[in-house]
Amino acid sequence: MPRAPTFDELVFSLKSFAASMLALYIAFGMGLPRPFWAMLTAYVVSSPLSGTVRSKAVYRVAGTVIGSIASIILTVELINAPELLSLAVGLWVGGCLFVSLLDRTPRSYVFMLAGYTAGLIVFPGVANPEAIFDTGLARVEEIILGIVCATVIHSVVLPRGLGPVLLGKLDAALRDAERWTLDALDGAEMDARLRDRHKMATDLTELRVMTTHLPYDTSDLRWMTRPMRALQDRMAYLLPVLTAVQDRLIALRRPDGSLPPDVAPVLTAVRDWIAAGAAADPAEAERLIGWLDRLEAEESADSAGDWEAAIRFSLIRRLRALVEIHRDCRNLRAHIASGDHALPDHLDPLARKRSRGVFHLDHGMALWSAAAALLGITVICAFWILTGWSSGSVAAMMVAVFTCFFASFDDPVPGIRLFLVYTLASMPLSAFYLLVVLPSFDSFPILVLCLAPTLVGLGVFVARPATMGKAMALIFGLGGSLSLLDTGTGDFASFLNSSAGQIVGIVTAMLVTRLCRSVGAAWSARRLLHVGWREIADLAGRRAAPSADGFESRMLDRVGLLSARLAQAGGSVDVDAIDAVRDLRVGLNVVELQRVRPVLGARAGPELDRLLRGVAAHFRALSARRPEPAPAELLGSMDAVLSAVAAAPRCPERDRAVVALASLRRSLFPDAAICAPQPADELDFPERARA
Numbered sequence: 001m002p003r004a005p006t007f008d009e010l011v012f013s014l015k016s017f018a019a020s021m022l023a024l025y026i027a028f029g030m031g032l033p034r035p036f037w038a039m040l041t042a043y044v045v046s047s048p049l050s051g052t053v054r055s056k057a058v059y060r061v062a063g064t065v066i067g068s069i070a071s072i073i074l075t076v077e078l079i080n081a082p083e084l085l086s087l088a089v090g091l092w093v094g095g096c097l098f099v100s101l102l103d104r105t106p107r108s109y110v111f112m113l114a115g116y117t118a119g120l121i122v123f124p125g126v127a128n129p130e131a132i133f134d135t136g137l138a139r140v141e142e143i144i145l146g147i148v149c150a151t152v153i154h155s156v157v158l159p160r161g162l163g164p165v166l167l168g169k170l171d172a173a174l175r176d177a178e179r180w181t182l183d184a185l186d187g188a189e190m191d192a193r194l195r196d197r198h199k200m201a202t203d204l205t206e207l208r209v210m211t212t213h214l215p216y217d218t219s220d221l222r223w224m225t226r227p228m229r230a231l232q233d234r235m236a237y238l239l240p241v242l243t244a245v246q247d248r249l250i251a252l253r254r255p256d257g258s259l260p261p262d263v264a265p266v267l268t269a270v271r272d273w274i275a276a277g278a279a280a281d282p283a284e285a286e287r288l289i290g291w292l293d294r295l296e297a298e299e300s301a302d303s304a305g306d307w308e309a310a311i312r313f314s315l316i317r318r319l320r321a322l323v324e325i326h327r328d329c330r331n332l333r334a335h336i337a338s339g340d341h342a343l344p345d346h347l348d349p350l351a352r353k354r355s356r357g358v359f360h361l362d363h364g365m366a367l368w369s370a371a372a373a374l375l376g377i378t379v380i381c382a383f384w385i386l387t388g389w390s391s392g393s394v395a396a397m398m399v400a401v402f403t404c405f406f407a408s409f410d411d412p413v414p415g416i417r418l419f420l421v422y423t424l425a426s427m428p429l430s431a432f433y434l435l436v437v438l439p440s441f442d443s444f445p446i447l448v449l450c451l452a453p454t455l456v457g458l459g460v461f462v463a464r465p466a467t468m469g470k471a472m473a474l475i476f477g478l479g480g481s482l483s484l485l486d487t488g489t490g491d492f493a494s495f496l497n498s499s500a501g502q503i504v505g506i507v508t509a510m511l512v513t514r515l516c517r518s519v520g521a522a523w524s525a526r527r528l529l530h531v532g533w534r535e536i537a538d539l540a541g542r543r544a545a546p547s548a549d550g551f552e553s554r555m556l557d558r559v560g561l562l563s564a565r566l567a568q569a570g571g572s573v574d575v576d577a578i579d580a581v582r583d584l585r586v587g588l589n590v591v592e593l594q595r596v597r598p599v600l601g602a603r604a605g606p607e608l609d610r611l612l613r614g615v616a617a618h619f620r621a622l623s624a625r626r627p628e629p630a631p632a633e634l635l636g637s638m639d640a641v642l643s644a645v646a647a648a649p650r651c652p653e654r655d656r657a658v659v660a661l662a663s664l665r666r667s668l669f670p671d672a673a674i675c676a677p678q679p680a681d682e683l684d685f686p687e688r689a690r691a
Contacts (some may be wrong), residue, residue: 005460008048011158013459016046019153020455021448023146028444032145033138040479041146043455048445048463049218051162057151059109064143065131066110067096067117074121079129080239086381086396089122093377093400094370097407101366105212106360112404117143119377121401123393154634155218163221167336170231173203174329177238178274181322184246187253187273193246197581201239201559207232208557224336231332234325234554236501240585241321248315252308260312262298266291270319275328278333285327292320304311310642314653314662360528360557368517373403376512380505392500398505403513410524412517416510419473423506426477427499429454434481434495454478462476477502526559529583533623535585540616542594551591555584584668590615592660607644611637617662630668636664 005013005026027035045060047053070092078085100108117139125135180196211232214225221228247265252259261268261383264289273284304380376399384392402419406412433450440446455478463470480502484494519527532555539551559581590612597608615636622628642661648654665672 002275005463008160009460009463012046012048012160012463013062013456015157016043016150017151017158017452017455019046019150020146021451022153024447025444026049026145026149027142030141030145031144034142034483036479036483037139037142037487038146038149040476040483041143042150043459043462043475043479045147046154046462048160049162049165049213049217050159051213051219051222052581053151053154054218055106055213055216056109056148059107059569060113060147061144061474063110063113063276064113064140064147068121068140071118071121071125072132072136074118075125075129077134079126080134080235082381084124085122085126086378086385088618089119089400090374090377090381091175091670093404094374097373097404098366099368101369101407102363104237104361113490116400116404118145120397123396126393141437154415159218161219161221162210162217166207166214167226168335169203169207170228171211173200173207174333176200176203177235177329178326180327181238181242181274182271184242185249185267185274187249187257189318197243199238200235201401201562204236204239204556204559205561207235220339221336227332227336227340230302231329236330236552237321238325239556239559241318241325242262243581244313244318244585244663244666244686245322247584248311248318248662249622249668250670251311251666252315262295263312263315266316266319270323278330280330282327282331285323285515289320292316292323296320307642308661310658310662311666314659317655331582360531360554360561362527362531365517365519369403369407369562372513372516373400373407374514376400376403376509379512380508389501391445391497394498394501394503395508398502399509402506402509404664407517410519410521412513413510415469416506418469419476420503420506422470422473422508423477426474426481429474430481430499431495432494434484435492438482438485441619444494450479477499482530483674498540514542525562526599528562530604531625532583532587533619536583537619537623539587539594540590540612540619542646544594551587552584555587559584572600581589582667585663586615586619587663589660592656593664594659596657599651607637607640608619612640615668618668631656635665635672 020039023038023042027038032038042550045056071089074085074088074092074262078088093115095285096111100111100115103111121132121136121139125132128135163591176199178198178199180193183192183196211225211228214228214524215222225278249259252263267292270288273288274278296316299316313504318523377396380396380399383389384396387393402416403412406415409415415447433454437450441450458471458475461467462475481495482499484498535551593608593612597605611634614631614637618630618634638661642658645654645657645661648657
């Protein structure tokens, strides 16, 4: 049984209805040819959070204008060749969709709307091409009117800011980070640690997407975009750092469960400080960092002697980074609460420079989505031209819209099918309004009263994520049928013909998408993993030291995307094989080894080159077939490199190389015994290594 609407849901529904009626009233007053399009647009752009509406409004307007200009140009140039015009519109829609899918920000709406707006104007306009400029201008006015009315109403009348929701999500993510850290330090079961890690990755992805809307929010938090991004940046580093800490603790634990006596006390102190949460003494973090610095100095002298010492040294380094991350996160959260929009002075310079704006981009899937749009439009237009069907333009519009709407999904077919089912369900309601109720109204207030019960009721379900798609499909079906009144064709025959056009268009979009584009969550998860493997192979095969920032951002993004897909795929994916966090650590350690290679000398360099070539070959092979263990030859290469590094003079680069080697060995060979490497020949290192 449906639950009663909450206050927020009811307010959102009333605001959406008010925006749609305002757009409809102004459209009637301006004498626009399709006033109900303005009403429908107001519902399309409405969102429970004001910042989301505002962030997309400008981009939607820009996309509508660009699409209208393109439609006028295409129609004028190709109206005498309908086949070429259909192909040109299909190419335009597909090309715009391709670019849109490669821009995972609110700006993507510019390209998507520019694509299907051309279809919304060209296809109905071919019956009267000499008026295409007037038609295009009217569509722009109607759509912009709906966008402006929705933006104004949701921004002025009881605005629900994004800020409180984002802060709540941020605080929950910080609690999740602390819970995961405590589970890792306490040696919790693997299932609990994996669950914590997947939750953390999902939190970070959601926070990053929400933060893109923050500059347009109605709350004071909109001025805090830079500190929010810096905080998310620091939280993102928890993924590789904490998984490394977990791994080192597993490697160093003795059969009785105890840890080395020099590590156990500081680990307990770190755990107690993190467990204290926001109430912890800030000075305690500096004391812990000082303690870890002293341990690091003591371990550094022997860290290159054998793998156990190297792993112990790596653990101390990672524990220090773990304390710094939690300290910075707490300081940044307090900084955000203070209202100071500048970044704090104590923040690490690299953290001040880094940006999480580098997203994972899947050019292949974007191209297949564009191909589906092109094929669908071509097929339906060919049917329209051959049969001369009067509602062929409606079907073509539906194909353009529905091949774009759900293109960001792994499998768009369920979403299109849901719209199809609820479009069919809307037909009796639409027929009742179109043929019985609205012909008798003689004033705008009566029209509002007639529409209010249905649209306000549906608006409540739009505010609920679980029912939003169903409610929007019903509103689309109703609004599309009411637009027949705009053209004076509100009779039963026109209603059936138009409804048939909608259904044929949606079915065509669904079938073409299933043929060209539908994939499962498991398939997408494996595709993401293979892309990461290819990038690691490229990093290891380079001759120059690459930058880690872009790789880091893409891999962290893939971790979040993989977490969502693993949850959807259930048990159909081998979770042990799909570990993007492990791959992230491998890539970062490869980058670190590339950076220190020039300092390691003429004799150590060849050993490191051999190791990196082996890593590149391994991941290149993984990208071409199913996951397989790393070849045992790499263990020997790592032993040789560690021996070479042990002979190097003490310097910061040597310590960084030891940490990277230990981490790389544990990532690729987690079950390998910790033993001393084979001794290397005496090596000759250049004097510049002493710097």
